[in-house]
Amino acid sequence: MKKIKVLAPATIANLVCGFDILGMALKAPFDEMTLSLTDEPGIVIKHTDEYNLPEEPEKNVSGAALLALMEEFKKPVGFHLTIHKHIKPGSGLGSSAASSAGAVVAANHLLGNIFSNEDLVRFAMNGEKIAGGVKHADNVSPCIYGGVTLIRSIFPLDIIPLNVPDLFITIVHPQIEVRTSDSRQILRKEVQLKNAIKQWGNIGGLIMGFMKNDFDLIGRSMEDVIIEPVRSILIPGFDEVKLKCKEAGSIGGGISGSGPSIFMLSKDEETANKIEGIMKDIYEKIEVDYKTYVTAINTEGVKIVEAQ
Amino acid sequence: MKKIKVLAPATIANLVCGFDILGMALKAPFDEMTLSLTDEPGIVIKHTDEYNLPEEPEKNVSGAALLALMEEFKKPVGFHLTIHKHIKPGSGLGSSAASSAGAVVAANHLLGNIFSNEDLVRFAMNGEKIAGGVKHADNVSPCIYGGVTLIRSIFPLDIIPLNVPDLFITIVHPQIEVRTSDSRQILRKEVQLKNAIKQWGNIGGLIMGFMKNDFDLIGRSMEDVIIEPVRSILIPGFDEVKLKCKEAGSIGGGISGSGPSIFMLSKDEETANKIEGIMKDIYEKIEVDYKTYVTAINTEGVKIVEAQ
Numbered sequence: 001m002k003k004i005k006v007l008a009p010a011t012i013a014n015l016v017c018g019f020d021i022l023g024m025a026l027k028a029p030f031d032e033m034t035l036s037l038t039d040e041p042g043i044v045i046k047h048t049d050e051y052n053l054p055e056e057p058e059k060n061v062s063g064a065a066l067l068a069l070m071e072e073f074k075k076p077v078g079f080h081l082t083i084h085k086h087i088k089p090g091s092g093l094g095s096s097a098a099s100s101a102g103a104v105v106a107a108n109h110l111l112g113n114i115f116s117n118e119d120l121v122r123f124a125m126n127g128e129k130i131a132g133g134v135k136h137a138d139n140v141s142p143c144i145y146g147g148v149t150l151i152r153s154i155f156p157l158d159i160i161p162l163n164v165p166d167l168f169i170t171i172v173h174p175q176i177e178v179r180t181s182d183s184r185q186i187l188r189k190e191v192q193l194k195n196a197i198k199q200w201g202n203i204g205g206l207i208m209g210f211m212k213n214d215f216d217l218i219g220r221s222m223e224d225v226i227i228e229p230v231r232s233i234l235i236p237g238f239d240e241v242k243l244k245c246k247e248a249g250s251i252g253g254g255i256s257g258s259g260p261s262i263f264m265l266s267k268d269e270e271t272a273n274k275i276e277g278i279m280k281d282i283y284e285k286i287e288v289d290y291k292t293y294v295t296a297i298n299t300e301g302v303k304i305v306e307a308q
Numbered sequence: 309m310k311k312i313k314v315l316a317p318a319t320i321a322n323l324v325c326g327f328d329i330l331g332m333a334l335k336a337p338f339d340e341m342t343l344s345l346t347d348e349p350g351i352v353i354k355h356t357d358e359y360n361l362p363e364e365p366e367k368n369v370s371g372a373a374l375l376a377l378m379e380e381f382k383k384p385v386g387f388h389l390t391i392h393k394h395i396k397p398g399s400g401l402g403s404s405a406a407s408s409a410g411a412v413v414a415a416n417h418l419l420g421n422i423f424s425n426e427d428l429v430r431f432a433m434n435g436e437k438i439a440g441g442v443k444h445a446d447n448v449s450p451c452i453y454g455g456v457t458l459i460r461s462i463f464p465l466d467i468i469p470l471n472v473p474d475l476f477i478t479i480v481h482p483q484i485e486v487r488t489s490d491s492r493q494i495l496r497k498e499v500q501l502k503n504a505i506k507q508w509g510n511i512g513g514l515i516m517g518f519m520k521n522d523f524d525l526i527g528r529s530m531e532d533v534i535i536e537p538v539r540s541i542l543i544p545g546f547d548e549v550k551l552k553c554k555e556a557g558s559i560g561g562g563i564s565g566s567g568p569s570i571f572m573l574s575k576d577e578e579t580a581n582k583i584e585g586i587m588k589d590i591y592e593k594i595e596v597d598y599k600t601y602v603t604a605i606n607t608e609g610v611k612i613v614e615a616q
Contacts, residue, residue: 018508018512019505019508020505020509021505021508021509021512022512150509150512150513150516151509152509152510152512152513152525152528152529153506153509153510153513153528158509158513158528160512160513160516160525162516187501188501189500189501189502190498190499190500190501191498191499191500191501191504192497192498192499193495193496193497193498193499193534194497196499196504196507196508196534197327197328197329198461199504199508200326200327200329200504200507200508200511201328201329201458201459201460201461201466202460202461203508203511203512204326204329204330204458204460204468204511204512204515205458205460205461205466205468207512207515207516208458208460208468208470208515208519211516211519217460217468220460220461220466221460226501226504
């Protein structure tokens with residue numbers, strides 16, 4: 001095998017209360033990436049999208065992830081990578097994770113699947129570091145494993161896949177820019193113990209909601225007393241979206257990753273479509289450009305669609 | 309029915325990383341309590357044990373729990389309660405929770421089981437407030453529900469029973485006094501966000517360990533970067549117990565509740581007995597009086613043994 005095409009899905013990190021430890025893969029949107037093995041050692045990256053991302057391997061998130069993989073592969077190897085991103089960088093939908101994860105999953109297939117999924121997460125975190133300044137696995141893990149993943153620890157890596165409930169997800173991406181690194185910097189370095197206790201109760205509840213397919217418990221647990229009150233300030237329309245979508249039957253939701261995208265969960269597609277209408281109305285009214293998605297949980301992660 | 313005898317079990321709150329949100333009921337030790345309905349409204353409490361606990365209902369943990377129940381029952385009712393405690397107050401093994409929970413479970417049976425388990429937890433928390441100054445449910449919930457419980461929230465109460473793995477528990481209770489109220493006061497009111505993130509990763513891991521019967525995951529997750537480093541200072545021999553018991557095959561463990569008891573989990577009874585020997589050796593060597601227990605998880609909670 002010399003050439004492979006993969007689809008790398010968007011992901012929702014944190015899932016409201018699980019800052020840095022929970023993430024979920026989505027069926028849409030996704031990036032398209034084609035990776036070829038070349039005779040010439042090294043990495044050549046080409047973007048065919050509109051986002052003007054850097055193409056030097058060391059500055060590119062896919063490149064950084066591939067470099068980490070190549071370092072452990074040890075034998076000299078060359079890659080040619082073409083990326084067409086559909087997940088807008090800075091959307092809060094795991095755009096950098098899709099680039100990192102897609103590249104290393106594709107490379108692993110070309111090299112004969114010698115690395116484990118956990119290895120691939122470890123490599124892909126190098127891409128996250130390029131994008132946001134910090135290694136974190138709450139987007140790259142679900143992107144690679146699919147479904148919903150718990151990251152108990154990143155040093156050493158300890159990834160636990162959860163049960164995947166049959167939920168629908170509505171997302172609105174207000175077209176404003178929130179950089180992951182900025183949205184980390186506005187967080188306080190210390191939190192009150194009483195709030196930390198509330199948060200870990202909710203994390204436990206959310207995980208149990210997934211494990212028991214208990215949608216009401218998922219909803220009750222999707223409350224964040226630490227991060228959301230700070231980050232939501234950066235997102236116009238946030239409070240209204242959350243309130244009105246819950247009134248309209250959404251289980252719950254909140255900021256996707258570091259924002260500005262907002263996700264809301266629903267028990268059925270009809271409600272998910274209704275939620276989309278509510279989101280559109282709100283952003284039309286406040287005159288902020290937006291994009292919406294109605295999707296479901298992606299259980300397979302990065303998908304191989306063509307191999308030659 | 310006029311008279312009932314119950315056995316109210318010891319419990320392990322926190323389970324290392326789950327401060328205030330996780331707890332587990334034990335088969336031993338347990339308190340014995342006999343409750344009678346009387347014609348005269350009001351509560352009369354008598355202790356037949358050696359602990360000189362107050363017997364005025366308002367100052368007694370069982371009394372405070374019963375008073376909360378009677379307030380919601382509304383009709384005038386009288387109780388005579390005889391308590392023989394085997395769980396030493398201040399042991400960290402949920403002594404006050406056993407008194408509170410045992411009393412309200414017994415009263416509910418005498419009144420025709422009109423209250424739910426959740427109601428009973430709510431009443432029993434009034435006993436916890438008498439004992440430690442704070443309403444908390446991480447001992448009374450498992451004491452009433454049995455097994456392992458997650459308390460997502462106490463206001464409003466949201467209790468989620470977890471799967472119960474087939475584990476053995478070895479406990480050592482060094483005979484020193486640590487008051488729950490003192491051991492709360494030495495905790496810092498603020499925690500570092502990075503430590504809170506580690507803690508919630510471990511909480512998620514611990515819950516998933518229980519749900520998947522994954523003993524290694526339970527062990528890896530039983531790490532507490534916030535409470536244990538502070539509280540363990542009050543417990544002589546703590547570091548040595550934890551280290552040597554793990555070396556001898558224990559899955560993991562730590563402080564039971566607010567201490568000074570230490571619990572260690574094992575996959576089989578043979579290891580649990582070996583762990584007991586190690587604990588004994590350590591406290592013999594440092595010349596601190598101690599008591600040990602080898603027990604298992606109690607899945608039924610407060611147990612009715614006689615009813616007339």
